[in-house]
Amino acid sequence: MTRIIMHGCNGKMGQVISSLVAENDQVTIVAGIDPYMGIENPYPVFETPEQCHVKADVIIDFSNANAVDAILDYSAKTSIPIVVCTTGLSEDQVAHLKAISEKVAVLFSANMSLGINLLISLAQKATKILTDANFDIEIIEKHHNQKVDAPSGTALAIADGINYTLDHTYNYKYDRSAERIKRPKKEIGIHAIRGGTIVGEHDVIFAGEDEIIEINHKAMSKRIFAVGAVNAARFLDGKPAGLYNMGDLMTF
Numbered sequence: 065m066t067r068i069i070m071h072g073c074n075g076k077m078g079q080v081i082s083s084l085v086a087e088n089d090q091v092t093i094v095a096g097i098d099p100y101m102g103i104e105n106p107y108p109v110f111e112t113p114e115q116c117h118v119k120a121d122v123i124i125d126f127s128n129a130n131a132v133d134a135i136l137d138y139s140a141k142t143s144i145p146i147v148v149c150t151t152g153l154s155e156d157q158v159a160h161l162k163a164i165s166e167k168v169a170v171l172f173s174a175n176m177s178l179g180i181n182l183l184i185s186l187a188q189k190a191t192k193i194l195t196d197a198n199f200d201i202e203i204i205e206k207h208h209n210q211k212v213d214a215p216s217g218t219a220l221a222i223a224d225g226i227n228y229t230l231d232h233t234y235n236y237k238y239d240r241s242a243e244r245i246k247r248p249k250k251e252i253g254i255h256a257i258r259g260g261t262i263v264g265e266h267d268v269i270f271a272g273e274d275e276i277i278e279i280n281h282k283a284m285s286k287r288i289f290a291v292g293a294v295n296a297a298r299f300l301d302g303k304p305a306g307l308y309n310m311g312d313l314m315t316f
């Protein structure tokens with residue numbers, strides 16, 4: 065049985081995970097951490113990590129970027145492995161996460177779904193062939209109107225995956241309105257759309273001369289992220305210090 069501390073337990077993802085865990089006898093939530101206290105949960109909830117002295121095997125974090133440093137410090141101090149799912153982290157926060165992974169197991173992924181992790185692998189394969197054939201690469205992401213970070217962590221992870229196969233030689237372009245120039249070749253355009261209750265959609269467009277290839281993924285519910293996060297928590301339980309990602313749980 066993997067005992068979980070749910071950081072951000074009273075948010076949308078925290079609540080989807082709470083329902084999922086309630087149906088699964090291999091995992092249990094032993095505590096939540098969230099400064100927002102308006103929800104009843106079947107486990108104790110603390111406002112800050114310092115107040116939580118409950119024994120646990122793994123922390124799952126779905127909170128917001130401002131809250132991530134404190135929970136990383138808590139993970140390092142208590143030696144409880146952590147699955148970080150929050151997006152919009154700064155470069156300093158990613159460095160923080162890497163630093164603590166020398167002491168404790170850390171799994172970081174901007175998207176916990178099977179489909180997006182496969183999409184990144186497919187996009188990397190397509191990139192090799194299509195950039196040689198002069199195709200341009202653009203990414204469009206669409207999310208609900210409650211999302212605070214843009215572009216999505218997933219869009220950036222897709223771009224990073226593609227750029228890895230290009231030896232990091234391409235620049236990211238978020239806004240074309242500031243200058244009047246033709247599209248430079250070595251560019252990945254990344255565009256964010258926000259509206260309604262869109263759960264999460266990502267289109268990777270390879271546009272060549274007279275032909276276009278698109279790879280896309282549509283999340284139909286938040287449950288897919290919750291399933292991935294719980295699988296990641298079970299994977300991380302008992303793992304030695306190190307930096308892990310969803311690729312360590314999946315083989316394509």
Ligand SMILES: NC(=O)c1ccc[n+]([C@@H]2O[C@H](COP(=O)([O-])OP(=O)(O)OC[C@H]3O[C@@H](n4cnc5c(N)ncnc54)[C@H](O)[C@@H]3O)[C@@H](O)[C@H]2O)c1
Pocket residue numbers: 071072073074075076077078097098099100111126127128129130131148149150151152173174175176177213289
């Ligand atoms: N990796 C993925 O697959 C994935 C999937 C969905 C969402 N996300 C990301 O997860 C994050 C949360 O998403 P959400 O839709 O649940 O957001 P949400 O706003 O509904 O929930 C966030 C929760 O965090 C809480 N919080 C704020 N400050 C906190 C603190 N200091 N300590 C603990 N909790 C704190 C809030 O009170 C809220 O309950 C976002 O960054 C989102 O982009 C990632």
Ligand SMILES: O=C(O)C1=N[C@H](C(=O)O)CCC1
Pocket residue numbers: 151152174175207211215216217218219263264
């Ligand atoms: O709902 C969100 O917020 C999501 N955020 C992640 C991102 O920024 O990529 C993953 C999809 C849902």
